[in-house]
Amino acid sequence: MEITEFLEFSIGQSRSHHSVHYLAFAHLEQVLSNTDIESQSVDESTVVVEIYLDKSR
Structure with a gap:
């Protein structure tokens, strides 16, 4: 499996x-x-990465 195929499955x-x-x-x-x-x-x-962590629990 190539990376493009892996990313398509990850959408x-x-x-x-x-x-x-x-x-x-x-x-x-x-x-x-x-x-x-x-x-x-x-x-x-462009690669966009957004990370949100919820430590309220």
Whole structure:
């Protein structure tokens, strides 16, 4: 599979949730993330990356 084919399959939105447990400190950290991959024309040479982290939980 070539990278262009991989990216075509990746178009859309996905959500991710992960947590880290620090047992020694009795601390829990949770992170939610949303990923949006949009199609752009082949002529464009710009890559746009937007990252939003929600640590409110």
